[in-house]
Amino acid sequence: MDKLDLRILEVLDWNGRLPVSTIAKKVRSNKDVVAYRIKRFQEQGIITRYYPVFDMYKLGYNTSRLYFDLEEMDEEQERRFIRFLDKRINAGLIFRMDYPYKYGIFIWTKSIQEVEKIIRRIKRKLGKTLIRYNYTVICTFRQYPKDYLFNKRHHDTFRSLEPTEKIDYDEEDFKILKKLANNARISTVDIARNTSIPQTTVSHKIKTLEKRNIILGYRAEIDFVQLGHMNFFLEIYLDENKNLKQIERWANVHKNVVWLQKIIGTCDIELEVEVKDRVELEKLLNELRNTFPNIRKIVFWSQEYRKLTFLP
Secondary structure, eight states: OOHHHHHHHHHHHHBTTOOHHHHHHHHTSOHHHHHHHHHHHHHHTSEEEEEEEEOTTTTTOEEEEEEEEEOOOOHHHHHHHHHIIIIISOOSEEEEESSSOSEEEEEEESSHHHHHHHHHHHHHHHGGGEEEEEEEEEEEEEEOOOGGGGTOSBOSOOEEEOOOOOOOOOHHHHHHHHHHHHOTTOOHHHHHHHHTOOHHHHHHHHHHHHHTTSEEEEEEEEOTTTTTOEEEEEEEEESOOTTHHHHHHHHHHBTTEEEEEEEESSSSEEEEEEESSHHHHHHHHHHHHHHOTTEEEEEEEEEEEEEEOSOO
16 A cells, blocks of 8 residues: 555545545545545455444434353354344444454444343344343443554544434434445435435535534544454553543544443443554553553453444
8 A cells, every 4th residue: 555545545534425526635636546546445345335423312322332242153153143133133333352252232222121122132032142241331432533554643533422412303314314324425316316305405414414413424444454453442440530531531642542432331441442463552551551550450352343334
C-alpha cells in the first residue's frame, strides 16, 4: 500500500459516505484514480462494507451485550449459530473471542422484556451446548478512527454514544435508516426506489437526521488483519474508580484505541485496541499500568467481528 492508498483509507475510515469526487479533492488525486483504488480495496477485501453510526439512544433503544460460553462446535454448527444470531435474533454486533467466552453479541432493545425473550430464544436454540452466559448493560460506547494505520500520533476526534432522551422520528426516517444500515454508500436514488419515498424527501431527511445527530457519521469497515494488525479487548479493574475520566482522556488520544465502553457489569472500563503484535500490545499495557498505578488487573483477549451493523 502506498501513501495515496492510505490517504484514501483514512478518509473512508471516518467519512465513508463521501462522494468519490470529494475524496479525490481531499487526497489531491484524480477522481478516476481514486474510484479505481476504492474498487480494488473492495475486491481485495480490505474494505468489507460501509456502515453508518447511529445514536441508538435517540432512536429509543438501549444497548446490551451477551457473552456465551459454548461446548465445542464444528465449522458448520458455528455458521448455523451465527446465521441464527443474525437473522433470528437481529444481533447488531457478532464477535468471536478466545477467552473467557466463545461468542458475544450486541443487541438493541426498547425494554428489558425484549432482552428476556432474546435470552430465552438463544437458550432454547443452544440447549446443552450453552455452558454459561453473561449479560451486561452498555452505558457509553465510543468509537475512534484507526489512526495507527495512517501514521498519526494520536486521535483528534471520536464519536461517543451516551444515554440521552429519545427524539421523535417517523416511519419514513426509519426506512431510510434501515437502508443506510445495510450500506452507508447507497445512493438517495436507490433508497427512493426501494422505499417509494421521493428522492428529494430522502435527501432532505438524511440531512435532517445528520443535523439532529441521529446519524453521527459513516465508516468503511477496514479489514485490519489483512493490513498486518491484531485486535485485543481489555477489561480494566481499578482499586478505586476516581480516575475514570483520566483513563478516558488517555484513550481519547491514544492512536491504537478503537473502542471504549463504560458498562454496568464486570469491570470499571473496557477498551478495544488494534496493534501489530503482542510486543506492541505489551508496550501499550505497560503504558497503561505506569500511567495509572491504581489498575489492579487488566484481562485481555483477542477477538474477531463476524457482523457489525446498527439497528435491530
